[in-house]
Amino acid sequence: MPVTLHEVTADYAGHRALHGVSASLPAGRVTALTGPNGSGKSTLLNLLAGTLTPTSGTLTYARPCRPAYVIQRSAVPDTLPLTVRETVAMGRWADRGPWRRLTRADRVIVDECLDRLGIAHLARRQLGGLSGGQRQRALIAQALAQRSPLLLLDEPTASLDAEAQRQITATLSRIAAEDGTTVVHATHHPDEAAAADLVLTLRAGHLR
Numbered sequence: 001m002p003v004t005l006h007e008v009t010a011d012y013a014g015h016r017a018l019h020g021v022s023a024s025l026p027a028g029r030v031t032a033l034t035g036p037n038g039s040g041k042s043t044l045l046n047l048l049a050g051t052l053t054p055t056s057g058t059l060t061y062a063r064p065c066r067p068a069y070v071i072q073r074s075a076v077p078d079t080l081p082l083t084v085r086e087t088v089a090m091g092r093w094a095d096r097g098p099w100r101r102l103t104r105a106d107r108v109i110v111d112e113c114l115d116r117l118g119i120a121h122l123a124r125r126q127l128g129g130l131s132g133g134q135r136q137r138a139l140i141a142q143a144l145a146q147r148s149p150l151l152l153l154d155e156p157t158a159s160l161d162a163e164a165q166r167q168i169t170a171t172l173s174r175i176a177a178e179d180g181t182t183v184v185h186a187t188h189h190p191d192e193a194a195a196a197d198l199v200l201t202l203r204a205g206h207l208r
């Protein structure tokens, strides 16, 4: 599902974080957001996720959707008392609500997402007992379980080793190509940006 931004600006209490950003994010492709710290990558992701409202300009989604958003891992407590399966199953809450039992179809989706992220063997493990790379894959699997046409990720490979980084980069490309998902992620890694179909570089809130 393509997303179009037209002259989008965003402010935090009078501080302008994005200045008139226009871009088209293609469906079934990976878009990487790059730029130095504070350049506006997370702000742009928050706008796309709908957790921040633009001061002016428009974001147009080809159809109504509830984006799946993997926030920076550093913002997720390491010691959440959840198993990997429970974590991924939470991705179904958007459709099901937290207090309803998962249906058989939900459980099939959860299994499929565990498999696709290569963490089926970790399903019963506590999230807090995993490595950083394993935990990140669980959080991506949770987002995938939402079955959203728009997948947003804020620095999904931050502080992971080169192998974990490569695996996650390859997984994002597969999700875009196989599911037709519009994938948008922020990154500081040149290799990860190079693997994307489109790179948008921000400097001090301006698109370069």
Ligand SMILES: Nc1ncnc2c1ncn2[C@@H]1O[C@H](COP(=O)(O)OP(=O)(O)OP(=O)(O)O)[C@@H](O)[C@H]1O
Binding pocket: 012, 013, 015, 016, 017, 035, 036, 037, 038, 039, 040, 041, 042, 043, 044, 186
């Ligand atoms: N909640 C907030 N309140 C006030 N200012 C904010 C807030 N969040 C971000 N900013 C400011 O907006 C600008 C863009 O920040 P943003 O977090 O989008 O950058 P970023 O490119 O994602 O940075 P990083 O690479 O460090 O994650 C910065 O000047 C930042 O200080």
